[in-house]
Each structure stands twice: as C-alpha cells, then as structure tokens.
Amino acid sequence: MEHILEINNLRTSFLTGNGEVQAVRGVTFHVNQGEILGIVGESGSGKSVTSMSILQLLGSTAVIKEGSSILFENEELTKLKKKELRAIRGEKISMIFQDPMSSLNPLIPVGRQVEEMISEHHPEKKKDELKAMVLELFDRVKIPEPEKRYRSYPHEFSGGMRQRVMIAMALANRPRLLIADEPTTALDVTIQDQILKQLRELQRDYGTSIIFITHDLGVVAELCTRVAVMYGGLIMEEAGIDEIFENPRHPYTLGLLAAIPDIKQDKNKRLTPIEGTPPDMTDPPAGCPFAARCPYARNICAVKQPEYVQISEGHRSMCWLLDGRAPAGNNPFRKD
16 A cells, blocks of 8 residues: 655654653654544643644744754655745645644634635635635535625534534645644534534545544544554554554553443443553663563563564554563563
C-alpha cells in the first residue's frame, strides 16, 4: 500500500532553562494512503509533539534533530523553508486542535475565518465563490442554518459546533492528510460520537488520510485501522486495531487496556490504574521508559533500551519480555 507519510528516526527536543527536554526520541512510523492511524498514550508521551513536528508548528525553543526525516508524498519536510511549509499547511496537510476556542479568532465571524483558509491558498477565488464554498462545507459537517452561522462569532457556538467549524476549516482545501490532535477530549460522549462519525464519513468520501491523536484506546477502537502506542517519546507498540486489542504485546498497552471501562463489568470493582508517573524527559531513562512503572520489569529493562520485535506483519513491540532469553516466570507473553 502506498505511504503518504513516512517518519524516520524523528527526534524533537525543547531547549529550556532547566535543560533539554527530549520530547520525541527516535520515532519511526508511516501512514498509508486513505487510512486512519491512531496515536495513543498518556499526556507527555510525545504524541502531540510528534504531530506538531510534521508541520513544524513548534515554538522557538523546539529543535528537530539532525537525522530526523519527515517524508510527505516523497518530499522531505525538514528541508523546506518557511514559505514552502506555509504552502503545504492547510492545503495538503491540515490540523484540528483539541481546543477550538483558542484556535478561532473571537473577533471575526467564523465564515470569514474559513474563507481566509481557502483564499490563503487560492487567491483567485472571488468573494461569492468563497462564501458558497464555506456554506457547502458547513452543510457537509452538519452545522445547522449555514447562512446564519456564517455570520456568527465563535462564542455563539457550543463546543461541539466550534469543533465542526474547525473540521470545516481543516477540510476547506481538501487536504491529503488530516492531523486531529485530541479533537473530542473536551466534548461530551454524544457530541464525541458525532464528531467521530463525521471524521469517518470525510475519510470515506474524500479519501483523506488521518492521524488521530488521543489518550483513549476506546476512541481509537471506534475510528482507526492501525494504532501506535507511545510512551516516553518512543513508540512502544504498533499494530492493526484488532491485533492491538486481541494480542497486545507490551506491558504499557496492557495497562492502557486494563484502564478502559467495560459496560459489563462489576460496578463495585475499581478500574486498574497504571501506578507511578511518566519519566522526566530532561533526563530520560537509559532503558525502557516504562520500566519504573512496569510490574513485569527485569533488571535489563532499566539499563538498556530494547529493540523492536516483529510479532507479525504490521505488528511490532519494544519489550525485553519478548526476547527469547526472557524467563517465563511472571511473563505475560510466555505460555511455557
């Protein structure tokens, strides 16, 4: 299958007064044409920094390290100048952020803001054409009364409707790749479900590839075809969506799955949290970043980072427990 995006050995750091924060430490993955890839993990795992690195939407203290590669449609994005990147942002690659209120200008009607996204890349479009395109987009993302809403300001919309405006803006130029960074986190369950259905429809109708970033494996199960599990600036496990739920092969993935509520479970039974806290990324551990919180950790886990083990086609995991030399005792991945 054709890869629309290939990321190889991505390393992104932030230079701060307290030292270098190594947010992403060697991430490699790809996105296939027309698929929805989920990236899941706790806050601070490197999910959002990975996505922001693609379009270099990071602050002035951020550095994408030498040797990192971000290949979009066979074009190396890390080598582009700012003007060249601006031509790609919103045109070929678009992004939906978690908080639409902070992404929309409160002083400009939402219709005009979507128009600006189109005219930025298509200055030849006339005013009437732009408005017609915006109304069509509003109708497409199920914003009621598009003509009236075209003139409304962000504060006049609910959270769910503001997020629909952001989706309309992201899709204004029919991008080839859409990055959705936790777009449903602040929404109630009903609106969240509507937004997920919206994204599925848009992927189906437009053939847009989507990277969906979240901390919720339950949401990933509803939307994605593949998933990458991140922790400590690394991908711990990557697999197809069925494989990750039926045959997880990393203790961190097991922990995330154990924390998902089940409608059939005993209501008096507490969910199983992952004990401990994420590592300090100004001084990341030499070994597996999850070792200090892992109930199955061996001595080697703390001192040496494991290599990826290929479980099956499209399924890989970074864990010493999968090494053939790992003892079977207290090993959830060994049957002998």
